[in-house]
Amino acid sequence: MTRLSFAASAAAVATALLMSGLAHAADTPSTTGAGTGAATPAAVEVAPGITRERLEQAVAAAWKNLPPDLAGRVVQDETMAVCSQYRNQPPQAVADAILAREKQNVTYPADGKYLGSWKNGEKLALSGFGGRMGDDPKRANGGNCYACHQLAPTEISYGTLGPSLTGYGKLKGTTPEAQKEVYERVFNAQAVFACSNMPRFGHHKFLTVEQIKDAVAFLLDPESPVNK
Numbered sequence: 001m002t003r004l005s006f007a008a009s010a011a012a013v014a015t016a017l018l019m020s021g022l023a024h025a026a027d028t029p030s031t032t033g034a035g036t037g038a039a040t041p042a043a044v045e046v047a048p049g050i051t052r053e054r055l056e057q058a059v060a061a062a063w064k065n066l067p068p069d070l071a072g073r074v075v076q077d078e079t080m081a082v083c084s085q086y087r088n089q090p091p092q093a094v095a096d097a098i099l100a101r102e103k104q105n106v107t108y109p110a111d112g113k114y115l116g117s118w119k120n121g122e123k124l125a126l127s128g129f130g131g132r133m134g135d136d137p138k139r140a141n142g143g144n145c146y147a148c149h150q151l152a153p154t155e156i157s158y159g160t161l162g163p164s165l166t167g168y169g170k171l172k173g174t175t176p177e178a179q180k181e182v183y184e185r186v187f188n189a190q191a192v193f194a195c196s197n198m199p200r201f202g203h204h205k206f207l208t209v210e211q212i213k214d215a216v217a218f219l220l221d222p223e224s225p226v227n228k
Contacts, residue, residue, distance in 0.1 A: 052084070070133075083195035095194035102190040105203050114179035114216050121218025122225065124211055125151055131206065141206050143215055148198075151218070152225035161197065169220040169227040182219055186212045 046055050063074055079098050082090060090098065127142020129135060145151060148162035172178045185192050187202030187209075201207040207215070218224050 079190055088195040090194055098190055098194040102188050106184055106187050106191050107202060107209060109209055109213060114183045114213055115221065116210060116213030116217045118217040118221040118224040121214035124214055125218055143201065143207060154225060165219060165226065167227055169222060169224065172220060174220050179216060179220060182216045183212060186215050
C-alpha cells in the first residue's frame with residue numbers, strides 16, 4: 001500500500017471520528033507561535049473538531065501489528081510533518097529549511113553521469129509495480145510516472161496531478177546543469193520544491209540511482225519519445 005493509500009485511510013478515519021462524535025472541542029489544544037500565528041502540529045485541525053494528534057492516535061490504532069516496512073509508512077518524518085502542518089504552503093523560512101535539509105539527502109551517481117537509458121526509462125515510467133501489499137519484493141519497482149504526468153504523446157492514458165512533461169527535453173535542454181537538476185527532482189523532489197506532492201523516489205530507496213538516471217534520460221534524451 002502506498003503513502004497515498006495511508007493518507008486516504010487517515011482521511012477516512014478522520015471522517016469516522018467526526019461522524020461518530022468521538023472528537024470533542026475539549027481535545028483541541030490552543031495554538032502557539034510567539035507572534036507568528038503558527039500552530040503546533042498537534043493543534044492543527046485536520047477536520048472540524050479533530051486535531052492532528054487525535055487523528056494520529058486513530059491511525060495508529062487502525063494499523064496495528066504491521067510488518068516493520070509497512071509500519072514505517074505511518075510515521076511522518078520532519079519534512080512530511082512540517083508540510084502537513086502548513087498544508088503544503090510553508091512560510092519562506094520553513095521552505096528554505098526544507099530545501100537545505102532535503103538537498104543533503106540526495107545521493108549522486110558515483111560515475112558523475114546523470115543520463116542512463118531512455119528505453120529503460122520508458123519501461124520504468126509505464127510500470128506501476130511496487131509498494132503494494134502482495135507485491136514481490138524481489139521484482140524491481142516501477143516509477144508509475146504516467147499516474148501523474150503526460151509524457152510520450154503516443155500514450156493516451158495519463159494522470160494530471162503533475163504537469164505535462166511532453167517535450168520536456170526540448171524545453172529543458174541536455175546541459176550537465178539540466179541533467180543534474182532533473183536528477184535531483186526525481187531523486188528527492190523536496191530538495192527542489194518544498195512540500196512537493198512528488199514522491200521522494202531516491203530518498204526512500206524506492207528507485208535505485210540507475211533507475212533514476214534512466215528516468216532522466218527518458219525525460220531529456222532527444223531520442224526519447226517524450227521529445228518527439
